[in-house]
Amino acid sequence: MKYDDSTPGRLGAFRPTRRQFVTGLATGGAALGLGLARAPASAGTPARRGGAALVTGTEFALDIGAMPVDITGRTRPAITVNDSLPAPTLRWREGDTVTVRVRNRLRDMTSIHWHGILLPSNMDGVPGLSFNGIAPGETFQYRFQLKQSGTYWYHSHSLFQEQAGLYGALIVDPREPAPYHYDREHVVLLSDWTDLDPAALYRRTKKMPEHDNYYQRTLVDFVRDARRDGLAETIADRGMWGRMRMTPTDISDINAHTYTYLVNGAAPAGNWTGLFKPGEKVLLRFINGSAMSYFDVRIPGLKMTVVAADGQYIHPVSVDEFRIAVAETFDVLVEPMGQDAFTIFAQDMGRTGYARGTLAVRDGLAAPIPSRDPRPLLTMADMAHDMGGHGAHKGMEGGCGAMMGEGGCGANMGAMDHGAHGATSNAPNHPASEAGNPLVDMQSSASEPKLDDPGIGLRDNGRQVLTYGAMHSLFEDPDGREPGRTVELHLTGHMEKFAWSFDGIPFASAEPLRLKYGERMRMVLVNDTMMQHPIHLHGVWSDLEDADGGFHLRKHTIDMPPGTRRSYRVRADALGRWAFHCHLLYHMEAGMMREVRIEA
Amino acid sequence: MKTHSPAPLGLVAAIALTLGFAVPASAQHHDHAHHRATTDAPTQDAHAHHDHAAMSQAEPATASTAPREPIPAITPEDLAAAFPDIDHHAMQHAPAFNHKVTFNRLEAWDADEGTGQAWEGSAWFGTDTDRLWLRSEGERMGGHTESADLEVLYGRSVSPWWEVMAGIRHDFKPGNARTWAAFGVQGMAPYRFEVSATAYVSDDGQVAANVEAEYTLRITNRLILQPLVEVDIAADDDPDYGIGRGVTGIEAGLRLRYEISRRFAPYVGVVHERALGDTADLRRLEGESVRDTRVVAGVRLWF
Numbered sequence: 001m002k003y004d005d006s007t008p009g010r011l012g013a014f015r016p017t018r019r020q021f022v023t024g025l026a027t028g029g030a031a032l033g034l035g036l037a038r039a040p041a042s043a044g045t046p047a048r049r050g051g052a053a054l055v056t057g058t059e060f061a062l063d064i065g066a067m068p069v070d071i072t073g074r075t076r077p078a079i080t081v082n083d084s085l086p087a088p089t090l091r092w093r094e095g096d097t098v099t100v101r102v103r104n105r106l107r108d109m110t111s112i113h114w115h116g117i118l119l120p121s122n123m124d125g126v127p128g129l130s131f132n133g134i135a136p137g138e139t140f141q142y143r144f145q146l147k148q149s150g151t152y153w154y155h156s157h158s159l160f161q162e163q164a165g166l167y168g169a170l171i172v173d174p175r176e177p178a179p180y181h182y183d184r185e186h187v188v189l190l191s192d193w194t195d196l197d198p199a200a201l202y203r204r205t206k207k208m209p210e211h212d213n214y215y216q217r218t219l220v221d222f223v224r225d226a227r228r229d230g231l232a233e234t235i236a237d238r239g240m241w242g243r244m245r246m247t248p249t250d251i252s253d254i255n256a257h258t259y260t261y262l263v264n265g266a267a268p269a270g271n272w273t274g275l276f277k278p279g280e281k282v283l284l285r286f287i288n289g290s291a292m293s294y295f296d297v298r299i300p301g302l303k304m305t306v307v308a309a310d311g312q313y314i315h316p317v318s319v320d321e322f323r324i325a326v327a328e329t330f331d332v333l334v335e336p337m338g339q340d341a342f343t344i345f346a347q348d349m350g351r352t353g354y355a356r357g358t359l360a361v362r363d364g365l366a367a368p369i370p371s372r373d374p375r376p377l378l379t380m381a382d383m384a385h386d387m388g389g390h391g392a393h394k395g396m397e398g399g400c401g402a403m404m405g406e407g408g409c410g411a412n413m414g415a416m417d418h419g420a421h422g423a424t425s426n427a428p429n430h431p432a433s434e435a436g437n438p439l440v441d442m443q444s445s446a447s448e449p450k451l452d453d454p455g456i457g458l459r460d461n462g463r464q465v466l467t468y469g470a471m472h473s474l475f476e477d478p479d480g481r482e483p484g485r486t487v488e489l490h491l492t493g494h495m496e497k498f499a500w501s502f503d504g505i506p507f508a509s510a511e512p513l514r515l516k517y518g519e520r521m522r523m524v525l526v527n528d529t530m531m532q533h534p535i536h537l538h539g540v541w542s543d544l545e546d547a548d549g550g551f552h553l554r555k556h557t558i559d560m561p562p563g564t565r566r567s568y569r570v571r572a573d574a575l576g577r578w579a580f581h582c583h584l585l586y587h588m589e590a591g592m593m594r595e596v597r598i599e600a
Numbered sequence: 601m602k603t604h605s606p607a608p609l610g611l612v613a614a615i616a617l618t619l620g621f622a623v624p625a626s627a628q629h630h631d632h633a634h635h636r637a638t639t640d641a642p643t644q645d646a647h648a649h650h651d652h653a654a655m656s657q658a659e660p661a662t663a664s665t666a667p668r669e670p671i672p673a674i675t676p677e678d679l680a681a682a683f684p685d686i687d688h689h690a691m692q693h694a695p696a697f698n699h700k701v702t703f704n705r706l707e708a709w710d711a712d713e714g715t716g717q718a719w720e721g722s723a724w725f726g727t728d729t730d731r732l733w734l735r736s737e738g739e740r741m742g743g744h745t746e747s748a749d750l751e752v753l754y755g756r757s758v759s760p761w762w763e764v765m766a767g768i769r770h771d772f773k774p775g776n777a778r779t780w781a782a783f784g785v786q787g788m789a790p791y792r793f794e795v796s797a798t799a800y801v802s803d804d805g806q807v808a809a810n811v812e813a814e815y816t817l818r819i820t821n822r823l824i825l826q827p828l829v830e831v832d833i834a835a836d837d838d839p840d841y842g843i844g845r846g847v848t849g850i851e852a853g854l855r856l857r858y859e860i861s862r863r864f865a866p867y868v869g870v871v872h873e874r875a876l877g878d879t880a881d882l883r884r885l886e887g888e889s890v891r892d893t894r895v896v897a898g899v900r901l902w903f
Contacts, residue, residue, distance in 0.1 A: 120681035128691025242791035438757035480668040575682030589694035
């Protein structure tokens with residue numbers, strides 16, 4: 001049965017003169033994969049050699065257009081920049097003033113947002129907050145000075161254009177050499193592609209949010225679990241989830257049943273390849289430019305040393321695997337040797353598919369592709385349910401699931417009175433706007449920072465997995481002040497309605513969060529949903545605090561797994577109206593967004 | 601860095617050399633030319649511990665310490681760039697209005713009295729909390745429509761799982777057409793039972809109610825058993841329509857569908873229907889059967 005609303009609607013603006021086909025992305029990735037070889041810390045201008053064109057300098061012209069692409073074997077409409085998907089990799093230099101002229105050749109309004117870049121509000125590229133957007137046929141000139149260096153990315157901030165292909169890598173070379181040595185570098189831009197019109201995918205998700213969850217627990221699973229754990233425990237477990245009207249297999253909303261996962265625009269069969277010479281130190285700039293997909297990344301046979309997060313240097317951490325939330329970037333050093341080829345394996349968090357590329361000594365090589373890990377199941381502990389006031393169980397890892405003897409595990413539903421749970425020290429003060437709110441289907445009752453938790457599906461997997469706790473900024477808190485006040489916001493949602501919000505109030509009805517220019521404030525986020533949300537604040541850094549409230553890690557996107565409470569410091573040194581939102585594109589569009597207004 | 605395994609030694613050395621600092625220095629500062637005096641800073645220790653429990657939503661802005669990196673003074677250009685004169689409606693939003701049309705049952709059967717067909721469907725149009733609902737159910741036997749109704753209801757979410765419904769129902773059949781005012785609730789009960797309960801008052805004063813519950817039992821993720829029970833109740837005798845006071849009838853169905861896609865699932869099922877109480881007596885007087893069991897085949901689809 002064909003999806004009746006998957007017809008190319010909004011993107012069907014092909015012009016005969018532009019009827020070029022970006023073909024071969026499904027199979028031709030290797031031909032594009034010559035890497036971005038360059039001398040380290042040089043200001044040289046490598047030629048176009050990556051999966052996307054590489055453009056350097058201070059003056060740029062970007063042409064946003066609609067174009068058919070073939071990612072999956074079907075020709076589908078996409079949005080491209082300079083006829084490229086992903087958009088060209090831009091290479092800037094710290095301290096430079098860059099000028100980017102963006103021309104809109106679409107039939108719709110468009111925009112480009114420079115993710116994580118500090119700049120004046122009117123250059124931030126959010127229609128309705130920063131500027132009016134770029135009308136069809138118009139050219140908008142972005143111009144700003146770069147106050148930072150590192151690996152970033154850019155993308156459209158207009159409706160679903162990011163999902164349709166409007167995203168690209170952004171590298172800002174530092175004025176001072178990086179505090180580590182490398183011989184060669186590659187951008188590894190991960191993303192998710194759908195053949196559907198993204199607006200139709202949104203409508204589908206509103207009608208049936210669980211559309212892609214073909215992993216729900218079945219009668220067959222029940223029989224298996226009853227044999228293994230006993231009938232009474234299995235019934236108790238199903239009962240807890242049933243009372244909450246939730247399913248523990250909801251790891252991601254949209255998965256490989258809809259998406260094809262890409263490395264630098266190449267599907268797994270295309271095998272994007274980055275070259276190395278044995279003995280070289282290779283810097284991999286990982287960027288998650290997905291609309292909705294978290295990835296767990298590893299390179300079997302190689303240790304990875306993470307040296308920067310969200311563009312900012314950290315104390316090096318050596319790991320086997322890392323989870324990259326949507327919109328995050330990690331710079332990773334590897335020293336491939338002993339094999340001619342290594343697989344870059346990025347399975348989605350729900351274990352439904354993977355993106356894949358290869359590091360190799362020459363094109364055309366491949367290494368074995370690992371099998372996907374088993375699918376994780378959410379537990380009540382993941383969602384910070386303190387088992388209905390059974391305080392003794394607090395913090396029990398993997399807890400409530402099958403071990404919970406008495407009822408009550410799933411008792412913390414929206415309409416419940418949480419007064420009874422006050423005993424736990426970390427019982428959050430839920431905002432009044434959540435109580436009885438039809439858009440809030442769940443609240444956590446014992447949320448914790450969980451900075452040292454590798455996360456759902458990554459615990460005890462025999463590999464050393466990156467955590468927020470293991471990453472420390474390489475510098476002291478550049479501001480140094482204690483926050484003068486604390487603002488707590490809860491991430492809220494309703495799975496069945498696919499409704500998402502902060503404090504139960506969707507963007508359309510929310511007042512801006514007002515900050516005073518110059519103030520240092522503490523943002524506390526509490527995840528009251530069963531999903532994981534990458535939260536991005538435009539314009540200023542989000543300085544993640546450790547569990548004791550100290551400066552820990554400078555980021556632009558803070559990942560919020562279910563059941564977490566995390567705090568970060570914000571230095572309000574950028575006037576203007578800034579977007580603050582979940583970077584899962586469809587969560588943002590469904591309302592998980594606020595305006596943060598920094599006023600004089 | 602508790603979980604930090606040893607980084608390559610050369611790397612660490614390179615970092616130390618490049619940045620030229622000794623780690624950890626307790627009063628270490630990021631290297632900034634504009635570093636201000638911070639003599640009265642009680643918070644210089646970046647790992648200062650403070651009491652989370654003392655946090656409150658409305659702590660006054662009391663931090664008087666100067667920041668290490670000074671906050672730049674605001675210039676008129678900064679203000680102009682920060683608050684440009686723009687159309688604040690320029691942000692496009694995903695539609696707040698959505699819709700879904702579901703044919704939960706679209707089925708046929710072959711019985712002694714001839715072939716029959718039945719449908720039951722619903723549609724909603726609206727936002728996450730306010731929806732216009734259409735619900736319709738009907739049955740045809742041997743080429744005539746035996747029963748058919750259409751409800752038009754406004755549904756408002758009053759809690760995460762329940763909607764309150766109000767509107768009208770029109771019965772085209774059986775008998776003479778009549779119109780009812782309808783009030784009810786629908787939603788998802790604990791354990792994921794989909795439930796609706798509606799009370800009706802007709803234009804001729806009859807009061808009736810209908811309660812329906814449905815469940816989705818996954819045998820596999822595509823092979824799904826759907827039990828359904830529906831009970832009808834009348835407050836008064838309604839002889840023109842063959843209805844006696846009390847519980848008038850019950851219908852139970854068990855349908856097994858295979859989801860070829862999420863949107864399209866053929867099924868087979870068995871349906872048992874029986875009249876109860878005074879209604880059953882009235883039927884017997886008319887020489888009609890009071891119970892019926894049939895095997896049905898159909899499709900479930902939504903768009």
